[in-house]
Amino acid sequence: MELILCRHGESAGNIAASEAERTGALRVAVPARDPDVALSDLGRSQAEDLGRRLADEAEPDAVWVSPYLRARSTASIALAAAGWSAEPRIDERLRDRELGILDTVTSRGVRELHPEEAARRAFLGKYYYRPPGGESWVDVALRVRSVLIDLTASGDRVLVVAHDAVIHLFRAVCERIDEQALLEGAAAHPIPNASITRLVRDDRAGPWRATVVNEVGHLDEVTEHGGSTDAARV
Template sequence: MAVTEIWLVRHGESTANVAAARAEAAGAEVIEVDHRDADVPLSPLGEEQSRALGAELADRGVDDVPVALWVSPYLRAQQTIGIALEAGGLREPSRRVDERLRDRELGVLDLLTSTGVRNRFPDEERRRRWLGKYYHRPAGGESWADVMLRLRSLLVDVDRLDGPDRLLVAAHDAVVMLTVAVCLDLDEPAIMEFARTHTVANASLTRLRRDAVGAPWTLEEFSAVEHLAESPDAEVTEHSGRKDDARVR
């Protein structure tokens, strides 16, 4: 058997998501957080979103077929899937923590709002606008093209899996968006147009499907969040999680 479905989960709202939204609204230059990116935890709302996600995964029968679980090494992604599986009463498959699923690295722009980038790194801002989001690599960070390279490597490993029919992935907005781009063979204009009209919400579910190894992937569902709207304790949020997503040409 081979993997014919990939279910991509974005982590629930994190404390850094909340801090970034607060800083942007205040016109601040710096986002005040208490943890390095890898250690940022979920907010209380993010925990509730994860529970609602778990109920949705159970209702959809995520483990009706053999499942593999791959997770970002970042805490917020690991918390999300752990809470979801427990809340849904689901058995946890063997968990593979893979560094290629980490969030996009922003280098010198990390922890800066859009105002902070303009004021502190005006030359970098000009480079970003000239090159565009797809190719711009901030000093010490990654472009979207860089993230896609590591995801192409990851998807080769997916083809080598023998046994599971379904791969459940818990990661980040950029990883979800760019996995879709790789699987659908979207070039720069196509992915930028898709990103302009689509966002990856916290605790959302995106599904890709193919008939067999080597067959083309199709996008069955993108950023589904109905489970959050139906939950009395959760709500839909669309924090970008990053300061420069989608709004940059």
């Protein structure tokens, strides 16, 4: 079995978050609520590049997509460019990590506007820390475990279009990567927009392994928004 995990193309929110971190702003000037943030012009081009790359291989048995606009748009553009006819299955379990009161707040903003949360996060660690009204990485891992059961029942080759945190946690769950290795890997190797990661296993009872991680050779321009902080939405 093979899982083809793709991050959405660059979004307007990615650009705003990177700019806010660069300038030291306290908050990100997001253009819409997170589920409605659209792809940038570059993000749409990246989705087309992704589709042309996928056209080189057989159409998957199923396509599963986050309900967020940036993921749905990436899937739609890529499927059209690939010439595939698969109908995407939208599943809320593939949505981006929810940040609660820290949504649209930069890393500096967390320290200055929510010092008690900065201290709590430092004590608990990134993996287990859950901002009020939001999710920890563990919460997202539980979502991934749930949706993985349905994904594997939908075919032997499945394409998933989602978000960087979701893809990191697919790898953690499937490859049994522990907390320290996961966080070190996520910091050292951010998931580029419209990149491809492939997980395979030789039989349905066997272990998963990554054969490709963060493939970007198909992209004319590579962007790596996110990865250094999860305070701003990525």
